[in-house]
Amino acid sequence: MSDLKKMYHTLQQDPFPADLKITLGDQELTFRKRTWEIDGETKGLRYGENPDQPAALYEPVEGQLEVGGVKFIGAGQGLVSALTEEHMLQAGKHPGKTNLTDVDNALNILQYLSAKPAALILKHNNPCGAAWTEEGVAEAFKRAFEADRIAAFGGAVVVNRKLDLACAEQISKVYVEVVAAPEFDAEALALLKQKKNLRILRIPGITQLADLAQQPFLDIKSLSDGGMVLQFSFRNAILKAEDFIPAKAEKDGNEFLARTPSKQEADDLLFAWAVEAGVTSNSVIFARDGVTTAIGTGEQDRVGCVLLATTKAYIKYADLLASKELGKSLFELKLAAIKDADMKAKLEDIEKRTAEARGGLPGSVVVSDGFFPFRDGVDLCIDQGVTAIAQPGGSIRDHEVITAVNEAAPQVAMVFTGQRSFKH
Template sequence: MSDLKKMYRTLTHDPFPNEMTLTLGDQKLTFRKRTWEIEGEEKGLRYGENPDQPAALFELADGSLELEGVAFRAAGEGLVSALTEEHMLQAGKHPGKINMTDVDNAMNILQYLTAKPAAVILKHNNPCGAAWTDEGVAVALERAFRSDRIAAFGGAVVVNRPLDEKTAEIINSAYFEVVAAPSYEGRALEILKGRKNLRILEIPGLSELEKLVGTPFLDLKSLTDGGIVAQLSFRNRILSVEDFIPAEAEKDGNHFIARKPTSAEAEDLLFAWGVEAGVTSNSVIFVKDGVTTAIGTGEQDRVGCAELTIHKAYTKYADLLCFDENGCSLYELKLKAKTDEAAAKTLADIEARTKEAKAGLKGSVLVSDGFFPFRDGVDVVMAEGVTAIAQPGGSIRDWEVITAVNEASPQVAMVFTGQRSFKH
């Protein structure tokens, strides 16, 4: 191929029919393909996960599903799949599958964060930064972005309150591919349209996500042999701090119980568990004052996930110091430091301050999507200054993990969620 860039600019032919029907026993669901008229042409998804994968977006248009008394989300409740030209305020290069699924997963997270203005930045269907605050979406987005400005590059920004001019200016100060909000205020839309390739979506349902909580959707996973696994979607049982379960265990006639979190710690754990619903397992999330301080995703072992997440946090924290103080990335400074003595001294100073601050992790709480099978993962995160932990519980070594937090000085709090939050 003479010009590799063409593969990203070329639209993939869509071979899919306009309608798809799914029959489950005596219940039928009818889906219709979503397309848009853009620049005088009818266009569907740009392409699938990769440019050479044709793809189509289908909306549940008719029918409802109930299994053993559990009612599923029904026709007429669409969000991403219900987007029309009216909602696509600027198509940019017009969306592909990844853009849509990033926005969708943001809403999966935000349905549990409706109590406050919140912002989530998604990249490859995982959050790289999230925050909520009573100070408004601009502050939430700024904090989410600064928690990991490296991964945010080229990501999707989704907020759960009307997007104002200040928030638009923050978005325009960096490179994003997609922005979605329930509505846009003042000159916000005009500011955002300064980026011609930015996909700008208006999704009114973002302001009513609490209506989704508790009602599952039919979650279908396709197998490589053409088979399908059908499951109910994840339903978060931790909707308030009162839903956490005291961390207790029995071993050889001994009773072990962990310290209860403070109200501030419990609030951060609640936020973190909401974000956890959208993170690929194995995962851990560090949070402090309503902001993710580190997010670890998709690792094979829990202690390894904790260690890699901490490593990432140190890199991101040092990079932010470098960018704020020197106007360049950490990697650019490291390259310069190889031949420039002054740059080498600057780098050493940044690394020393990052180590001293424990990369901003000190004082964070932590959630884990699965139980800790050993105390090693807990010991690793407590060494960075974590003060409270929420995890599913249910391990035969819960007593050992509770012992670990009780031995910490000061004592670290722990609660159980009573459910696992795996996502594959």
């Protein structure tokens, strides 16, 4: 077993060249491999997605691509790829590909959440909890963590304001692999450094993320045959509540129009749609009061995605009750309940309250990265007490979907985004 564990602690020998050039027509982009001097050694990435995959990180250093009259993000605008030894406040076990891509996807989301202090926790390149609040990053982290404390284990934490001592105290109570922020208070940094394996990254560009929100990067999808698909990266068209489109449709000469969201519903929909930019498709996100209450990712059908999100919400809600009241995870409580009658009674009580609370979902809003092809997914959301929904629109059954929210009691609001937000 000790030999198997070694692979997670072994730095792969990096065979990649120091420079990379990409020529697109008459335009040339130059990249430089990012390495760091750590503990007297020159180190690149720890490894790729898995320990037996050598990998390299490249930073754009020359050239700026322009396609169709649109200028892409280029040299001098680096974030994760521009990290130097100065920014790597603590290397910990030394970052690998997944550590940095989790941070990068957090920045991809945070570019749309600059209006308030926000905190994200990512695992496997998906947010497991996200929150924004005027109360500061410590409260944002607390809410994001409690949204899904199970998945947050071993995650990457990224905040968009200076990380203060109160936030560091919250983070230090749990196990995470990476913490990134635009700046750290001295006391906060000292506390976090007590965890020697923790990667601590200072990324000053986080404070300028909003400036990049409408500037695409060159998104390259590599195929298994060595080919590539090039595309403009996703650009969020919904940057303020007024950007949502009224949900209306026509069928057989009849017009169908949904209720307009309230101010709080619109704010939550705006927040959730921003988080949606970093979630693997098919996906839906439930959110309430600036916190994700459920995230369903990577399903092949939309109604299945809603089922996944709601099922997860019930599990996470029960787990949070077990943790706060008994100091146990839900699964530890279930194990104890097998032999202990008192624990069995406590488990049954928690499960009963979870069902009554519908997993904490009532009052949430929902965003969907693609339109609802049938009303079944919408009906499931309504059953969980959702009050407003945002979705791209454009289905031939939009009139049925709008009918579903209009038939709900109380009536559920709906708006269209006019754009799809798939991420594969």
